[in-house]
Amino acid sequence: MTFSICVREEYEDGDGDEQLRFGVAVTTRLPGVGTLCPFASENGAVATQSLVNVELGRRGVEYVDDGLAVEDALQSLLNADEDSEQRQLHGVDAEGTFAFSGEACNGWYGHVEGENYTVAGNLLVGEEVVEATAEAYESDANGDAPLAERLIDALEAGHEVGGDKREELPVQSAALLVKRTGTEPDGFTDDLRVDATETPVADLRTTYEEAKRGYEIVLERHEEDAEDDPESDSSADATGEE
Numbered sequence: 001m002t003f004s005i006c007v008r009e010e011y012e013d014g015d016g017d018e019q020l021r022f023g024v025a026v027t028t029r030l031p032g033v034g035t036l037c038p039f040a041s042e043n044g045a046v047a048t049q050s051l052v053n054v055e056l057g058r059r060g061v062e063y064v065d066d067g068l069a070v071e072d073a074l075q076s077l078l079n080a081d082e083d084s085e086q087r088q089l090h091g092v093d094a095e096g097t098f099a100f101s102g103e104a105c106n107g108w109y110g111h112v113e114g115e116n117y118t119v120a121g122n123l124l125v126g127e128e129v130v131e132a133t134a135e136a137y138e139s140d141a142n143g144d145a146p147l148a149e150r151l152i153d154a155l156e157a158g159h160e161v162g163g164d165k166r167e168e169l170p171v172q173s174a175a176l177l178v179k180r181t182g183t184e185p186d187g188f189t190d191d192l193r194v195d196a197t198e199t200p201v202a203d204l205r206t207t208y209e210e211a212k213r214g215y216e217i218v219l220e221r222h223e224e225d226a227e228d229d230p231e232s233d234s235s236a237d238a239t240g241e242e
Contacts, residue, residue: 002028002164003121004037004047005133005154008092009142011180019182020094025151027174027200029123029164034175034193041065042181046074046091050105050122053081056089064093071098090118108165114138119154125162133158148189151176152205159201174200176208188215 004026013019022045024038039046039057044064048057056077063073070093078084078100085102090111092098099111099118109122112134119130119137136157140150155174164172175193188211194203 002026002033002049003119003124003129003133003155003158004049004090005117005119005137005151006045006047006091006097007117007137007141007147007151008045008094008097009116009147011142013182013184017182019180019184021147021178021180022092023147023151023176023178024091025155025174025176027155027159027163027172027204029166029169029172031171031173031196033173034177034195038175038177040177040179042179044070044091044093045177045179046070046089047118047120048087048089049120050088050102050109051083051086053083053087056081056087060089060091064091069093070096074098074100088120088122090120092116092118116141119158121158123164123166125165128161129158129163132161146187146189147178148176148187148192148208151178152201152208155204156201170198171196172198172200174204176204188212 006024009021011019022040024040024045024047026033026037036052037047037049039061041061046057046060060074064070070091074089085104088101090099097113097118099113101109101111105122108124108126111120112130119134121130133154137154173195178190189208192207194200197203
């Protein structure tokens, strides 16, 4: 079920405290990948694919939240899965990485692990897809752009060199999810998906840009309201408004 990337990054919040953020992004030549493959919390990120077992992703993150290392959490789930050889499962936590590609996955399939990220894919045109995805992320890791935007950049790099090889399937999808430690709220751009399109990565980028624009409009409105009414509570959290 095509390719995905999981990452861990350190960052400094508005109070100068060190925090962690975790992100996962995925694209495939099937609809609705955002409901199946990407999982994340403030403790880690996991992607489950190939012959998808959603419980591997959901429970993997739950185990990491309970304090298990990501490699122990995901390996224990695979050990109990009778179809593990048809799975791909990978992820990151605060300390490490884990990546698995079962021998019965459909080719091309494989994965790479970096210091703070993992990339995996199957049914791809070749190894160059995961390599391009990894290289794109590494080239701007911890860059100035938000993590969500850089995850889209990584997907785009893999997509541009061929991505999923099943060209007979026109309906595609893409998704991203970002979580972080600390009290900073998740933004409008941290949980996005495109469920059915022929241009998944481009549409995910458009969705990101529109979500970012909407967030900026909300912030601007709150600032204007605060200037018009100095007695109002200007500390209200704009990200919670719908």
